[in-house]
Amino acid sequence: MQDIGEAFHLALTLVLSGDADLFEIVGLSLQVSLSATLIACAIGLPVGALLAVSRFRGRGAVLVMINALMGLPPVVVGLLVYLYLSRSGPLGFLGLLYTPGAMIVAQTILIVPIVAALSRQVLEDLHGEYAEQFRSLCLSRWQSITTLLWDGRYALMTVGLAGFGRAAAEVGAVIIVGGNIDHLTRVMTTAIALETSKGDLPLALALGIVLLVIALGVNAGVQMLRMSAAKQASYGAAANV
């Protein structure tokens, strides 16, 4: 148990001493996971919105499948991406394996279903409220989708955060396609796995604490963005009145 106290002390020391390796790893973690989240949102939000407003045969099956894909095991995604990006695989000529690019690809695949499935639910509920209005305005499907995405943007931020959380926390995919190479593809989770395997449990735990604090920071940042935007919106509405 004394490991835990030692870990907190170590985490604080690492951060306060400005440990260059730590900041490099944290920077890459953020870079990879935020990139994956942005790309996943660019793909997943339109898919989710389209599913929310469309009715077609087999829609139920598609929803079940996307919901099930939320449970994709990271290690399986890692393995699939490895097989594709390997020099002997179909996309080997890209030379992406063991680069941050490969890690972004893997995490994107991992969280697109999360973003699509959650945004579909959020936007479908919103669509229920708006449907009549949309009909009276004779909006095209494209207009409906863009309106829903815009009006649902605050709820969708939470969807993005769910995706980011999953990406930043996983280790199974990035350790296979990134290789946990020092100063190149080592991120927080793979560094934690490495220190654990070295038996340096306090350092592993300290890195875990730092990761938690980063996640807290990202979430707080989004929350602040959301609150200030909501405030401005209500001022704007008041001014218009």
Place this chain on the structure above:
Amino acid sequence: MTFARLIASTAASLTLAGAVAAQDTSIIVQSTTSTANSGLYDYLLPLYTDESGITVNVVAVGTGQAIKNAENCDGDLLLVHAKPSEEKFVEAGYGTERTDLMYNDFVIVGPESDPAGVAGMTDVEEALSKIAEAGALFASRGDDSGTHKKEVALWEAAGVDLESGSGEWYRETGSGMGATLNAGIGMGAYVMTDRATWISFQNKQDYSVEVEGDEAMFNQYGVIPVNPEHCPSVKIDAAQDFADWLVSEAGQEAIAAYEVDGQQLFFPNASGN
């Protein structure tokens, strides 16, 4: 080829991580975990990079996976410790030439309580038989790594049938050396580990080396450049340069100079080739 390059560079620049910046020369070494976990690379690689300007990126996985990755052309150099598999790798045309690099030895670590009474033994076959007879817990890598292959061979030599004990006293963790040590120590099991990983391992608790000194526990590391005829993408010049440096006087002296807690972890023996 230029088309592929174009796509590659576009893909690289598309990834928002600008960190994919092209380095002048860098090679990927597919390596066993023991050499990485013991900190050897952290010591060796800066010395080599200063001298050569070549950056060495290490992917540390079990020997089985390292060989598989190298067969898939996902590495320029292989540095592992399972001689029969390494020779097969070269024979099959995946590697150019295997060179002995260094050695250390395997040891069996166990808890202070020593349930099978093997502490101080130097005959590994006898010790393993005793552990099996006592039905004392033994944690195995179970991951087709170099260490695992060696361990299975030793059990066979001791005439122990592992099938019957699997899941009972013989526990296969299916993970790396460090993870297996953590698990073994957690359940009070004996573990066979290479000495380098053990010395640098930091979660020893009441464990210590109980069986050591048998010739059968010798652990030889080898280095093999990946064959450019099989893998055209291999940076063979840089890989060969690093391999040559490792077996050169400078490289061998550097390996010998690496110590943890005042103990030398690896013993260079490239000259014996």
